[in-house]
Amino acid sequence: MKEALQNIQRTADELIAKATDAAAVDELRVRFLGKKGELTAILKQMGKLSAEERPVIGALANEVREAITADITRRTKELEDAALQARLAGEEIDVTLPGSMPAVGKRHPFEQVLNELKEIFLGMGFDIVAGPEVELDHYNFEMLNMPKSHPARDTQDTFYFTENVLLRTQTSPMQIRTMEKQQPPIRIICPGRVYRSDAVDATHSPIFHQCEGLVVDKGITFSDLKGTLELFIKKLYGEDTRVRFRPHHFPYTEPSAEMDMSCFKCGGKGCSMCKGEGWIEILGCGMVHPKVLENCGIDPEVYSGFAFGVGLERIAMMRYGIDDMRLLYENDLRFLNQF
Ligand code: DAH
Numbered sequence: 660m661k662e663a664l665q666n667i668q669r670t671a672d673e674l675i676a677k678a679t680d681a682a683a684v685d686e687l688r689v690r691f692l693g694k695k696g697e698l699t700a701i702l703k704q705m706g707k708l709s710a711e712e713r714p715v716i717g718a719l720a721n722e723v724r725e726a727i728t729a730d731i732t733r734r735t736k737e738l739e740d741a742a743l744q745a746r747l748a749g750e751e752i753d754v755t756l757p758g759s760m761p762a763v764g765k766r767h768p769f770e771q772v773l774n775e776l777k778e779i780f781l782g783m784g785f786d787i788v789a790g791p792e793v794e795l796d797h798y799n800f801e802m803l804n805m806p807k808s809h810p811a812r813d814t815q816d817t818f819y820f821t822e823n824v825l826l827r828t829q830t831s832p833m834q835i836r837t838m839e840k841q842q843p844p845i846r847i848i849c850p851g852r853v854y855r856s857d858a859v860d861a862t863h864s865p866i867f868h869q870c871e872g873l874v875v876d877k878g879i880t881f882s883d884l885k886g887t888l889e890l891f892i893k894k895l896y897g898e899d900t901r902v903r904f905r906p907h908h909f910p911y912t913e914p915s916a917e918m919d920m921s922c923f924k925c926g927g928k929g930c931s932m933c934k935g936e937g938w939i940e941i942l943g944c945g946m947v948h949p950k951v952l953e954n955c956g957i958d959p960e961v962y963s964g965f966a967f968g969v970g971l972e973r974i975a976m977m978r979y980g981i982d983d984m985r986l987l988y989e990n991d992l993r994f995l996n997q998f
């Protein structure tokens with residue numbers, strides 16, 4: 660019997676050491692220590708032993724049980740540790756790997772130029788105002804000295820909702836809205852979207868942007884207009900840029916002018932950008948018509964002012980040498996990433 664017990668212990672030792680998972684270990688526990696197990700089977704035969712042998716074999720059987728139990732506990736712990744290590748190794752995170760960069764966008768070239776323009780005028784003490792894109796005929800035309808029959812309306816065909824409600828064709832109505840609300844001194848710019856019934860091509864779009872400017876105060880003269888606009892252009896395009904004023908007509912200014920700047924590309928020699936002229940038309944401007952001041956309750960005997968309107972697409976295209984306006988709207992990243 661003693662031998663049988665020693666055999667059991669040896670076999671159990673070997674098999675437990677070889678077990679590779681918790682289930683296998685548990686099977687061995689049942690096989691050796693369970694109610695129908697091998698050790699129990701031996702203990703059941705103890706009755707056959709002599710009184711002297713019984714305590715000796717009993718003690719040995721206990722030792723074997725304890726040894727096998729200890730084996731099982733140790734092996735179970737080993738297997739658990741190994742499983743944990745394997746899991747940790749599988750989950751390993753390399754914190755030194757570079758992260759994946761989210762794609763960060765940047766400002767649209769158009770907005771970059773707009774921000775520059777705003778900075779320039781803020782620096783000269785202007786406020787920035789915004790107005791409605793759905794406008795009344797009253798503000799878009801009537802109050803600007805363009806009554807229903809005025810031929811200047813024809814150059815600004817637009818989208819009407821009703822006879823009196825339309826998409827604004829210019830930012831000039833904001834002159835009126837500002838002067839109605841506020842007495843001089845007034846110094847504002849108003850950048851924003853405008854609409855005209857034009858077909859899309861390299862230089863036209865039914866939706867485009869303008870920036871209006873208005874200064875009204877005592878003693879404002881045409882030289883204030885020239886000085887302000889020349890400074891604006893030099894800040895935007897560089898100190899060497901020259902400007903010139905050509906007489907023009909706008910119903911809401913008197914006198915009126917168009918301002919040209921020396922071509923940013925050839926410096927005035929003449930190239931494809933300026934169509935050989937050396938000059939590029941950049942904005943419309945003039946002294947606010949006395950009638951317009953009067954319309955807004957401002958006394959033209961006391962106050963005078965100047966106004967201008969500049970196309971923002973134009974400004975951006977010249978700033979970056981872009982020759983097709985459509986590129987500004989298409990949001991093609993290959994194009995946009997160049998700026
Ligand atoms: N509103 C004009 C246009 O859309 C631009 C303009 C010209 C605005 C002269 C003005 C101005 O304020 O004084 O073409």
